[in-house]
Amino acid sequence: MELIKTAAAGTMESGDIMVTIDPRESGGITLDLTSNVMQQFGRQIEAVIRETLGELGVEHADVQAVDRGALDCTVRARVSAAAFRAAQRENEQWGET
């Protein structure tokens, strides 16, 4: 997935995560994550963010994420939404359950 512009998805409400994605040409994924449960779940959140971007074929981006206690499914949803917005794509491909 080719990213075209900076885009964000999510809110700062409890149970949510605000994800901002900046396109870049090279250098892989850099992640700046802050969370009120960093100690317990920081690694898990980071893994879900990186995994989701990997599945979407995003190889290079600066990602900023402010977590307010989001579950994995919320993290995945916000990262996906931000990436599709950044790619200016509307044709989501929904996988089977």
Added chain:
Amino acid sequence: MERRYVKDRLRRSMMFVPGNNPGMIVDARIYGADSIMFDLEDSVAYTEKDTARFLVHNALKTLDFGKKEIVVRINDLSSGLGIRDLEAIIPAGVHVVRLPKTDSAQDVVDCEREIARIEAAHGIPVGATGMMAAIETANGVLDARAIAHASSRLIGLALGAEDYVTDLKTTRSDGTELLFARSMILNAARSAGIAALDTVYSDVNNEEGFLAEVELIRKLGFDGKSVINPRQIGMLHKALRPSERDLKKAYAVMEAIAEANARGSGVASLNGKMIDKPVVIRAQRLIELFEADNTVEEEE
């Protein structure tokens, strides 16, 4: 064919959950509603339709809602958003699609065609997903019977009163303004053998008004109501629970029938009165409601 939905089940409460609020989506199962309805339509701002779609898709795929019925209200198909909503929620395993602003039987047919196409594309048995139609206009009310019979996937009709009263050029008051629509929708649903669900009561602080409305729709024959606040669920279930007196009578009717059958007699009587067939059907329904209610309480 394995269906994701149960056609005939307890539907006393259908709780609206805004589709772009992760906290409320995660907590939705704890409030005891019979059905949970994630909303992609009016509670989601136009600029957040895409993010809500991702959120509901991922929630449906991941979270465990137990035995609750999972409904998603999509945007109407003419907006262009409705089809994208269906593309997201059907592969994710939604049980029932709630179609908003259903004006005609053709709206149901059009939606069903899209659902069938998406099911087939994802290797889901065609027919696995249920539908319900929300009626929110004068046209929809007048066509309620045709709508109710438009698809075998339909599990029920619901009244959406806010748009409806606007269409009628009136406002919500004591329920007089909804009498025709409620009666029409109820009769249409029953003629198709499906559920009838009443509209939301939006003044969440008016307990008395809410209970009066529940009593009215119970008398009319509705299965249940849409709710917007979890606080209304317990009150609603309690108000719809059969009274001890009615239950005792229902069990007595069923005992008298069983005794008559054991005697080989086709005529049963209770306290000297012959028991007619409608009395038996009502007694059976009351007992089913009571027993289903008990099962739900135990699960919770």
